[in-house]
Amino acid sequence: MSAFASAGAGAEGKAPDPVLYPDLVAAGGIDAALRRIASDLGLDLGEVPGGAGYAGGGPARSGPDAYRQPLTVHLASEERAFIVSGWSRGVELVRGRTPDLHQVARAAAVWRSGASLHELRALCPFVTFGELAEAHERGPADAVAVKWRQLRESLHGGVPSPTVRSLVEAAFAEPKLRQLYPFTSQRSLHFTTCTGYPFTWVVPFVDPLQDGRFRVCGPSRRAVIGETDTAEEAVALVVRNLPADIGPAVAGTARD
Structure with a gap:
C-alpha cells in the first residue's frame, strides 16, 4: 500500500498555486514531486497515487500498525504549507504543518514503517499528537480511561451547566458505562462500543433538558425510552436498556 494520500491545493483539489508551489507545478503535481523526493x-x-488526496500509504508490516491509513496531505492556499493528517481505526493520531515537502516525505516513510508516535515525532518534529492519541496507541482500555478523564476535567471550568456535570459523574460511577467510550453531541451524552469514528449507536444516550430533568433515548434519536428527575435515574434507565452482550469498548469503528 502507499504511504500518502496527496491532494491539490485546498479541499477542492485545485491545481497547486504556481507562486506558492512552483516545485509541484514543475514536477507535474504533488504525486510526481513525492515520487522524485522518495527516489532521491x-x-x-x-x-x-496520482491526485488521489494521499501521499504515502498503509504500513509495510502487519500487526496493530497495519490499520494505519495513508497519510493525507493538503495544500494551504494562503501560504506555502503542507498539512498532514494520519488516521488509524477511525482515530486521527497525528497531524502537522510544514512548508517543506521533503519533511512530508520523511514523515510518510516513518509513518508507513510502523514507528511509534514518539519515534515519529523524534524523527519528524513538525508532527504533533496528544495524550488521547497516545492512549489509543496503547489500546482501547487506555483510550476509554483517558477519554473519560478528559471529559470529566473539561466540565470543571464552570462553563457547562451543573446538570451536564452531574450526568457525566453519574455515568462514570456506573461500571457498565465506564467501560464504554463516551462522547458528547449537542449536550447529549453518548456511549459507544468502539473507540473510533464512526461510532456505534447500540447504547441509549441521555439528553439534559432545560428544566434540569433528563430524557433517555435510543438507540435511535427518535426512540424515547423515558424521562427522569435525576442524573442517577437517567443512568439507571440507560443501564436497564443496555444490550445483553455489552462489553468493554474495542478498537475500530462501527464499520468494522
Missing part, C-alpha cells in the same frame, strides 16, 4: 532520499513510500 531512498524512502519507501509504497505506491504514490
